[in-house]
Amino acid sequence: MKLYYTPNSPYARICRITAIESGLGDALALDWVGLRTPDSPVIAISPLGRIPLLQDGDVVLSEARHICAYLDEKSGKRTVAPYGDWLAVAAEAQSLAFLDVVTVWSREMRRKESERSSFLLDVADIQVRRGLAHLNATLTVPVGAPPITFGALCAVAAIGMMEFYELIPDWRETYPALAAWSDAYDTAASIADSKPSQDALRPLTR
Ligand SMILES: N[C@@H](CCC(=O)N[C@@H](CS)C(=O)NCC(=O)O)C(=O)O
Structure with a gap:
């Protein structure tokens, strides 16, 4: 799994903390990218180039909440509130x-x-x-x-x-x-x- 991020993005920070606290820190490769730069590798897979962006094979997630829900599924922990509650x-x-x-x-x-x-x-x-x-x-x-x-x-x-x-x-x-x-x-x-x-x-x- 790869997370495109910037160190000061609060949304990416949430994903990074969630990965570490869920025991997935080592499973998540971090790639610090530029924002609004035409050469950003993010644009090829997510046209608006926003981060955080998680890529895991064909899965490309561009919302912090979705990324954390995906990490929850991988770790078996629950950090995102489930629909129903x-x-x-x-x-x-x-x-x-x-x-x-x-x-x-x-x-x-x-x-x-x-x-x-x-x-x-x-x-x-x-x-x-x-x-x-x-x-x-x-x-x-x-x-x-x-x-x-x-x-x-x-x-x-x-x-x-x-x-x-x-x-x-x-x-x-x-x-x-x-x-x-x-x-x-x-x-x-x-x-x-x-x-x-x-x-x-x-x-x-x-
Ligand atoms: N709704 C998104 C917001 C993500 C977001 O706003 N990311 C900012 C960085 S903190 C971004 O990529 N901005 C790029 C831009 O404004 O062009 C989420 O929850 O992940």
């Missing part, structure tokens, strides 16, 4: 939506300051704060090893981006329950070792 599906969707808005904001922050849309930044700020309040009110700090689920990893990856781009500098003081939850997840090496880094940052390309 609708409360779990709904909670997972809230975390994924939170990651999506954090990602939109983060991408805008990578553009030159003069080119950023103040409208987009305002909307993202409102949505991210709503998401933070929701997670702060609903997540409970795990006792012992943090359970690795797709929904939890969406929140982990979103918080990682939020901190990296310093989107809401005072989030820890404002949302202390979520900060404690996040600290519990940071005890897992797969999570602590996969945070976004300046070294892996590449210029935006078209």
